[in-house]
Amino acid sequence: MAMISMQKIFTAFQGQRRLVSGLAGEVALVVKRVAPRPDEAIIIFSDATGRSIDFDLRGGDREVLARLAKQIPPPIEEASAPAEPRGRGRPKLGVVAREVTLLPRHWEWLNAQPGGASVALRKLVEEARRASGDKDRERQARDAAYHFMSTMAGNLAQFEEASRALFADDRRRFTELIADWPADIRDHIVKLAYGDRA
Numbered sequence: 001m002a003m004i005s006m007q008k009i010f011t012a013f014q015g016q017r018r019l020v021s022g023l024a025g026e027v028a029l030v031v032k033r034v035a036p037r038p039d040e041a042i043i044i045f046s047d048a049t050g051r052s053i054d055f056d057l058r059g060g061d062r063e064v065l066a067r068l069a070k071q072i073p074p075p076i077e078e079a080s081a082p083a084e085p086r087g088r089g090r091p092k093l094g095v096v097a098r099e100v101t102l103l104p105r106h107w108e109w110l111n112a113q114p115g116g117a118s119v120a121l122r123k124l125v126e127e128a129r130r131a132s133g134d135k136d137r138e139r140q141a142r143d144a145a146y147h148f149m150s151t152m153a154g155n156l157a158q159f160e161e162a163s164r165a166l167f168a169d170d171r172r173r174f175t176e177l178i179a180d181w182p183a184d185i186r187d188h189i190v191k192l193a194y195g196d197r198a
Helices: 024-033 060-070 102-112 116-153 161-165 169-175 182-198
Strands: 009-014 017-023 042-044
Touching: 009 024, 017 024, 017 169, 024 060, 024 102, 024 182, 042 116, 102 116, 116 161, 116 182, 161 169, 169 182
Parallel strands: none
Antiparallel strands: 009 017, 009 042
């Protein structure tokens, strides 16, 4: 099973009604206790991506939570520190080695930088993240809203026009177009798209 990282909040819908939002374990246990209705499926969404996700709800509460802990590990900063004392040498920084393909002139420039190629690349990446952080967050929020909207509102009136307004970042037009949609769906879309910019 693929691990999912940095997706802390989940929201479950039964039909057009929002059941619960919260951490994976909380949502899973509420969904497990809700009696399924044959005419209304329960769908769980990651608020970070807007995509649906399956939780294995078989067995007792402890079994469900144990499986979720493997599927959705805590973010790195929340993970507990190892109990063993740190040995000699460089500390482990969570660095992952991967292949990068560059032209020879790029490698020459990187190797000439203080600290070498790895340090220079990390600095460049951090600088780019700071420079485009707001735009990246807005794009991720818009994409999450669209994924959720496609699943839950794809057959509702004015879906295409609302999608265009969402991607044009025309918030006024967008909220006008979805005003008649079911309240829980509409409110969740707005939260995903504009929650941190409200």
